[in-house]
């Protein structure tokens with residue numbers, strides 16, 4: 001098992017747990033999980049976690065207990081782009097000072113990623129704006145749909161920023177989706193789309209594949225049935241994104257037995 005990656009979402013989860021007044025009872029909370037990928041331990045996917053490179057940055061605003069949910073997918077962005085990802089708990093009136101500093105940093109051009117902006121349609125864009133010398137910083141509102149809408153409407157510090165609406169059906173990453181769910185993409189899928197909009201399709205693909213593997217094993221865990229062929233195909237697709245090189249890694253790869261299927 002690989003060590004838990006040191007990134008913003010994992011640090012936020014540890015902190016959020018430490019300030020909880022009662023134990024967090026996630027759905028499926030009784031299953032022993034890998035601390036890093038949050039999948040059931042015998043189906044840990046950490047070995048397949050890709051290491052990606054991108055110019056773009058991500059700033060996750062996470063709603064309340066979101067960092068503690070094993071099903072959270074904002075974490076998957078930080079998994080693959082640990083140096084490009086920031087994560088803060090959302091607050092309407094007391095945003096983290098670091099968050100405000102990041103938004104004001106001239107190195108970045110922030111965008112709030114959201115599908116609509118009725119109160120100020122002029123803020124809405126479907127493409128990146130010209131911003132010479134600045135890297136795009138995508139602010140993702142990580143929670144359920146009603147929570148995301150609340151964060152969008154009630155965060156005065158986001159009010160002046162451009163709003164990037166992604167039309168996923170026009171992007172190649174859309175075809176990679178595990179299963180269509182209404183019209184909504186989860187946070188990691190939105191990030192994959194946004195990377196493609198930013199001209200970083202390779203990184204978007206790597207993230208989408210990491211999400212697909214996580215999602216496939218997570219859903220399989222619920223019905224206690226190993227995904228089999230689908231998993232093997234995803235492993236193959238992820239191979240080019242893995243940074244190999246140490247002998248130990250090679251050994252680990254060759255000795256990793258296929259987890260036994262348990263049906264019932």
Ligand SMILES: [Zn+2]
Nearest residue numbers: 034037044046
């Ligand atoms: Zn794991």
